[in-house]
Amino acid sequence: MFPPAARRILSRRIVASNALPRLFSTSAPKMALTAEQIAIVKSTAPILREHGETITTVFYKNMMEAHPSLKNVFSLRNQQSGAQQRALSNAVIAYATYIDDLGKILPVVERIAHKHAALFIKPEQYAIVGEHLMGAIGEVLGDGLTEEVAAAWTAAYGQLADVFIGREAELYKAPGEDLPVGWRKFKIAKRVDESESVTSFFLEPVDGVTPLPAYLPGQYVSLQVPVPGVEGLLQSRQFSLSEAQTADRKSYRVSVKREFTTPDAPIEDVASGKVTGLVSNILHGRYQVGDVVELSRPQGDFHVDVTDASKADAPIVLLSAGVGVTPLRAILDSVLEDPASAMKGRPVSWVQASRNRASEVFGAHVKELAARHENVSAKIFWDEIAEGDVQGVDYHFPSRLDLGALDAEKDLFVGNDKAEYYICGPVEWMLSVRKGLEGLGVPRERLRLELFGTGSLPEE
Template identity: 55%
Template structure:
């Protein structure tokens, strides 16, 4: 399917309208779609619907599409991020037709007479083009997973072990019930975990980063590290899935999809030998970076690594002891720098923290030794709340780092907003 010049012009001209009414359109869209197709509650996050995060994210995506419809290459990263998530949730091609039907319907419902036949026709065609992009991209991902790892769809796993990493973060070691060796993933990637949520009566899925380094030749288990989320006040479902997981005992079963995600480091890339890596996180954002850190110290191609982390306190800090051990065993390759907002009487400066009573402030670090600013090849991987990631990116760019060298991960719905 292709768009005519006239249709492209019409879609671009609707960008201001979408900016004004986009969230109203997507809110109506989700309400109609899910009300009339309740089985889709098994796919969409009930919490993201309740808080409005899902409609807001879709509104931003639709606006971006209208803005760049004549330059889709500008959206390549967003398309990749969304496609990876769709594959992890097992979104199927047939579902795109249903979504398109209700999205066009919502545009007409909200805009009324302003949704002229030409506008409706242009957006119908534009959605078809976008759907084809996602169906094609995701189809290749499904085929690759199935061909390489013989894995498509949800797979039953058993919680083999639970290990407390901090006061509100626990690691879950998941073993496949079928006993078949698990494929190797790229450090930084995630899996979707699906469980039945009794509170809502539907299956619910969430993405959790794999927090252990992958092993050559396959693995017997995966490790995810999950924070028990308090949730947002008023949504009635604080940390719906994280609380369910934390309440599960060893031996309980969950369903897991194939590892996905475009936020990763390839430790086998010999061309990157000697290129510094700076890993920056706050709180549970350390989970994908932990897999990256451990993979880099095990890789034949050695790269200098700087671990920079901020936590509310040492009791809330995940992997503290594990990171200290890695630094001790690899002093020439790895350095660590920890910011604690609150220091306890048992915390030792230079051991449990480097900077006390403060949020993360990169200007307190040595630009050359800790941030590797002098080496323009340096790559920066940041994970944490969106506001944190965007702020840290601003700081790095202000220090002279090329924006393309800064990689952000996002746990929540949608994409990372620009400054």
């Protein structure tokens, strides 16, 4: 069942799980992993793969009980659904697998670091995680955990924590700005309904200090609100900034889809995280002009640097479904109209999938831009067509997004080895689109997916 090396390791002397926290210390000098420890971590990766979700489930349960304030950091919904546990398990397994070649997981590390920075994860919290993670491994594996394995994994976790702490420290330093690190209060200056379920919130800083921190088009902010009826409980979600930034940067705009699956959910379900769309329902139903929310600085690794003149002629394909259009709207506007853009003539192919006219977000804006800019083409998919909808004017294809319906060269630029692809929508939809583009010969390194929720893909 396990590799021979792993079986030999697990046959040695065990360590009691209640002794594990003492093996982890953030105050102790960090030592590089030895070759033997690296070998141990790699050889025990299959064991973690088998027990990973059980370990992470125990880990989150124990940590939340010991440190209830961390409920304000983690999504209760992702905890309830098991998505958070699966994401952590997958990350730990990937780290163990590539511990001697960390370059292969750097994109995942970068994505997670941005998510952590958007939630203001602190260095001291890594010690808490380390203690409870090692404790959970000991609790689940029992007499299968030896001193050597425990020491190797403790050292490995310390190494990984240092990587995250260092990268997040860099992300907290906004270039050219001297603002404190932490949540900042913003008031809602305006609400605009973009579709039957999506509303844009225009947010201005309560302290009046501008310009606001700059962002790259495609990035997001974390928005935090108190949960009604649950004393002291805060929840945050990541929302893309849905417009190009202006020179004065006096406000941010986020466009939020209301999930209608749990309107008026019982407080006990809210508190346990059983509900879907918790924060979106709170925003849509309770927050009006003048109300105050808290925001993080912009973060995220899904973005375009419009000042990069080297990509001025490289085609960019923007594919979205539903509210996934929001970061792509910011990218489109920034490429075309940001004064700092060095790629205003860049070939842009906009491919958008919506259920119908009522659910389409930013449709009129995109069609207007495509009409004004020769370098922009737009192809719109609606899978519900009503009387009065005009093909070729309101929409192009009466179906869900179908890559086969598009021109492989004119719409998707599959023959251009410089073309870049930005994909945003539901996770399964993004995976399907990525698979389709790969089937057309587009290499994965040119395909970018935006991930919210746990920030992970099922296959990672």
